[in-house]
Amino acid sequence: MFEAPTAEQLALYLGLPEIDGARADLLIAQAVALCETVVRPLPDQATAVVLSAAGRAYVNPQQISYETIGPMSVQRPSGSGGLYLTKADKAALKSLAGRGGAFTVDPTPDSADPSPTWLADPDIGPDLVYEPGWGWV
DSSP states (O other), X not given: OOOOOOHHHHHHHHTOSOOOHXXXXXXXXXXXXXXXXXXXXXXXXXXXXXXXXXXXXXXXXXXXXXXXXXTXXXXXXXXXXXXXXOHHHHXXXXXHTTOSSOOOOOOOOXXXXXSOOSOOOTTSSTTOOEETTTEEO
């Protein structure tokens, strides 16, 4: 069963000596809710994705892509800010949940009879032998 990471684990993940516990707890809870929109229930190993999403929002809440100190300039992408999952995060969640990859579907019903459904050929019988490439001889 999935257990959400703690604020202390987020601090360790980010390499921060101190962390705002209330803000970290909020971001972790929101990251869990966001991950559950992709996969529910979350697999045990989903903590990495939750920490990644919460960590992005914690260290860069406005998603500033570059910053110049003097004479001050900042660039933000359109629709910036907030908590989000990348394509890689979504793919990881699906993979951890056992979704995706190659699979086969057998359309044969359980009640299918393995006996042939075509009419018997009177020219083929117990006296003939099947030769690969030649047929019944």
